[in-house]
Amino acid sequence: MDLMSAGARVSGDPDRHARRRPARFAGAPRAAALCACAALLLGACVDGSAGGRASTAEASATASRGADGGGRTAPLAATDLQTAYEQVIRQVLPSVVQIQGTRALGSGIVYDGQGHIVTNAHVVRDEKSFKVTTAHSQQALRAKLVFAYPDQDLAVVKLDRVPTGLRAASFGDSTSVRVGQIVLAMGSPLGLSSSVTQGIVSATGRTVTESGDGGTGATITDLVQTSAAINPGNSGGALVGLDGKVIGIPTLAATDPDLGGSAAPGIGFAIPSRTVTTIAGQIISSGRVTNSGRAALGISARTVLGRNSEPDGVAVVRVHKGGAADKSGLRAGDTITRVDSTRITTVTSLAEALAHQKPGATVKVTYVRDGHERTARVRLGTM
Structure with missing residues (x-):
């Protein structure tokens, strides 16, 4: 496989859920939901005028809306936040679907009015046909795979019949996502369709590698980290801002190796919308990915x-004809030990070294052939 980068180790669909249910949930392991106290969010008004709304809330403590049934009323800012949540859910949830194959169950987002649905590659796995259930109907629709791209864990399926009223989601610009931004995750965790959790954007620009157990094993860059709960079945769903724009596809939840690989609560990752629209657009227009925008050596x-039985390098199993390594003279049997000044001990470390390189960049690759260390200048290609 062509390689990119690695950071945190995350896992896909845990087997323990497969034993309880007829379909395996495609997604990340169970993680505890992070509940944000409304009192901490009083300044998060949808119109952006935090200061003005806060003072209005204090002056209008007896406002009739937001009554809790006990004679008390919620501050207006908190009520406005709840109203914003409800509005976003009404707007976006009809565009989030449940996808079921013979061995996995996950979520998807309606991409356009032609019935294209974007999801994760680890949701569709190696299957070609699926049952799709929309938010407003329990009647399953048939869909077929258009193309799956495991290298970035994305896939597109297409409905055989487009139902009346099918609503495409609106995708936002993930490059403008801010740490601390309130987000909602929508999907089918544990098979519970049309479920919503909430949290914030915890970080951006993360690089993680999926596990091969339930995931594709891909290394994915520029992920959005979120505290919104991501559970098995959430994969392929929507991570949405309060403006109703999809900013990512929830895909992974972190695991803690010190806890035996169990879920690390409140640490989930979503593929950014900019990557989603780029890859999905190519699949829909060409039936495949024509330009991933990611650098590669062109090797397996x-x-x-x-x-000492410790990882000590990356052996080239196959050189892709006409690729970057081929043009630079690398060949099967060579063992790569360094990229520029970075020591290479594993496939993951090689992927990490290439993660933030751009196609066309030139790197110095150090490798061993027939017991002798050599170097090559390699102009990186595209995955």
Whole structure:
């Protein structure tokens, strides 16, 4: 496989859910939902005038709306936040669907009025046909795979019949996402269709590698980290801002190796909308991905062990004809030990070294052939 980068190790669909249900949930392991106290969000008004709304709330403590049934009323700012949540859910949830194959269950987002639905590659796996259930109907619709791109864990399926009133989601600009921004995650966690959780954007620009157990094993860059709960079945759904724009597709939840690989609560990741629209657009127009925008050596590789049985390099298993490595003279049997000044010990570390390189950039690759260390200047290609 062509390689990109790695950071945190995350897992896909855990087997424990497969034992309880007829379909395996495609997604990340169970994580605890993060509940944000409304009192901490009083300044998060939808019109952006935090200061003005806060003072209005204090002056209008007896406003009739927001009554809690006990004679007390909620501050206007908190009520406005709840109203914003409800409005976003009404706007976006009809565009979020449940996708079920013979071995997996996950979520998807209606991409356009022609019935194209974007989801994760690990939701569709290697299957070609699916049952799709929309938010307003329990009657399953048939859909077929258009193309799956495991390298960035994205796929597009298309409905055989487009139902009346099918609503396409609106995708926002993920490059403008801010840390601390309130977000909602929508999907079918544990098979519970049309479920919504909430949290914030915890970080941006994350690079993580999926596990091969339930995931594609891909290394994905520029992910949005969120505290919104992401559970099995959420994969392929929508991460949405309060403006109703989809800013990402929830895909992964982190695991803690110190806890035996169990879920790390409140640490989930979403593929940014900019990547989603770029890849999905190519799949819909060309039936495949024509330009991933990611740099690659153009090799298939595996990790090799040294004399101490520790990872000690990356063996080139196959050189893709006409690719970057091929043009630079690398060949099957070479063992890559360094990219520029970065020590390479595993396939993951090689992916990490390439993660933030751009196609066309030139790197110095150090490798071993027939017991002798050599170097090559490699102009990186595209995945």
